Amino acid sequence: MLQEKPETIDDTTLARGLRQREQSALEVVMTRYGATIHKVARRIVIDSNLADDVVQETFMALWRRPEAFKPEMGRLRVFLIGIAHKKAVDCVRKEERRRRILESVPMEVTTESPAEAVEERRSILTALEKLTPRQREAIFLAFYAGLTYREVAEVLGVPEGTVKTRMRDGMIRLRRTLDRSEAA
DSSP states (O other): OTTSOGGGOOHHHHHHHHHTTOHHHHHHHHHHHHHHHHHHHHHHHOOHHHHHHHHHHHHHHHHHOGGGOOGGGSOHHHHHHHHHHHHHHHHHHHHHHHHHHHHHSOOOOOOSSHHHHHHHHHHHHHHHHTSOHHHHHHHIIIIISOOOHHHHHHHHTSOHHHHHHHHHHHHHHHHHHHHHHHHO
16 A cells, blocks of 8 residues: 555545555554544544544544444545544543542541641642642542542543552652651
8 A cells, every 4th residue: 555645545445454454554544634533523622632632542443443434335534523523522521520520529638727737738739739630630539539440540531550550650759749848
């Protein structure tokens, strides 16, 4: 397939290349339709980073199941837009679920006196600010929302191992930050 110019390769040839696991076929598809898929995703999810995730998921879905596209049933562009739309809607639902969970969890601090509570809360919030957003999100869902690793993974739409790594790295960073603030 590499002998042909990318712009001259038709959907049937691309479909055959994808089914034969030719990386070059996927590259042509991504180059040809990436911007279109991103626009579709961006209209639905609004956030550019989430739209990037939808684009990636769309092309991964095509790569995992290239046989799902049948050139005789329609154009590849339309097929990919359909996948992107579904993935974007799923993303919006997942984000909405996560937002509801985060809003429903009260942030409680239990200490002896109000002054200690304020200071403890300030220290914790300062330490949390030093985490990456992904680490903070995973730790918050697990500790404040009381979700299991598996539930956090579902809410965030990432593998369970990724959640464990984010939480471990975040807890190490939190411990170091809090230890430094206590020593000061």
